[in-house]
Amino acid sequence: MRIFLVLAIALGLGVFFLRSTHSPMMIEETSGSGAEETFESGMDRLAARLEYAARVGIRSGLAPVEFENQLAPGSQFPVREYARYSYPSAQPPPPRAPCTPNVSSTGSLSAGCGEYALTEAPRRPSTSHCPYCSQIENASLAFNRPERMTYQESEDIELVIAPDTAGIRPRTHLSDNLDGTVQERGDIPYTLRMRAHLSGNDFTISPSAPQDRTVLPDRPTKWTWQVRPQSFGDDKQLVIEVSTILEIEGNTLPPSTPVIFRETIPVDIELWDRVVFMAADIKLVHGLIVAIIGSLVTAAVWIRKRLKAKPEATPSEGNDQHDN
Structure with missing residues (x-):
């Protein structure tokens, strides 16, 4: 026993x-209810x-x-x-499969891979699946924003893009004599080639077409437009747009998101500008009328003098007629 x-x-x-x-x-290990x-x-x-x-x-x-x-x-x-805790085993982990799995944030793999790989955080997508993603970097931009303009008087609007790698504040490369306030924006995607366009139905803008520039990573790049108001009123709209230009194998791609930055600039062209403009026109017309009237008066005086200066009969001619 x-x-x-x-x-x-x-x-x-x-x-x-x-x-x-x-x-x-x-x-x-405990026993009881379950x-x-x-x-x-x-x-x-x-x-x-x-x-x-x-x-x-x-x-x-x-x-x-x-x-x-x-x-x-x-x-x-x-x-x-x-998955951070491995099950106790004296065996070494299985070898990696020859494929390259696509790992999600939950650790799941694409079918066909022979290993179970996990990650602590989602992986950044490989540029091999996005050949043009490597062309995109971060930058900041600055531009002047006028609040009001004078009818028929030209003013400049400038835009500067500075890549983050340049270590430059873009506002420092705007001209000193610009009207309006300076606006800055950060975290702007940029590529080697960029396109900017300024438009507005109530303005004459030069240049009027979109302008392309090469943006180098170590220096700022500037766009300049001359803007002239053509109508009166409040909140006349100017729109500034910036787009990226992507290329692959030498071919330009139509961007999936054409505009990466858009800003609307409301501008006031007040009624007083119209009064001043009309007064200037009236002054010009008045001067023209005065000039015409003055010319007519001068001509009339000259004709009158010519008529008065016509010679009369001399005394000798009168005596000769008397003797006969």
Whole structure:
């Protein structure tokens, strides 16, 4: 009887020893209403099974999407949380497959890859899938914004783009004599070639067509327009637009988002400007009328003098007639 008791104790100790060495992550097991297992990592039972099933799936050749869809629902921990804790195993991790998997933020792989790779954060898309993304960098821009303009008088509007790599504030490269306030904008995407356009129905703008510039990473680039109001009123609209020009293999691509910056500039051309303009016209017409009248008066005086200066009969001529 003692022999059986000793064997039972030895068997129990052996099972306990084997269990503790095989699963060091489990620290206690309780019984009661629904048996639960508590793990050092905080994983629930389903999470542990999923992690274990992942390794089984790898060795058996199952695609990761298959076992993830089967076991993941119901777990209170997402894959990327409990994947930080590897299931205890003396075996080295499986070798990487020859393919390049597309890893999502949840750790899922594209079908066909033979390994289960996880990441702590979403990876930045490779430029190999976006050949023109490497052409886009960050910059800042500045421009002057006039609040009012004078009818039929030209003013300049300037725009400066400065790449972040240049370490330059674009406003410092605007001209000093510009009207209006200086506006600055940051985090503007730019490419080697940029296009800017200033438009407005109530203005004459030169140049009127979109203007292309080469933007180098170590210096600012400027656009300049001459603007002349052609009508009166409040909030006449000027619109400034900036676009990127992308190229691939020497061909210019139509941009998927044509305009990366747009600003509307309301400008007031007041009624007083019209009064001044009309007064100037009246003064010009008045001067013309005065000049014409003066010319007519001068001509009349000259004709009158000519008529008065006509010679009369001399006395000698009169005596000769008397003698006869």
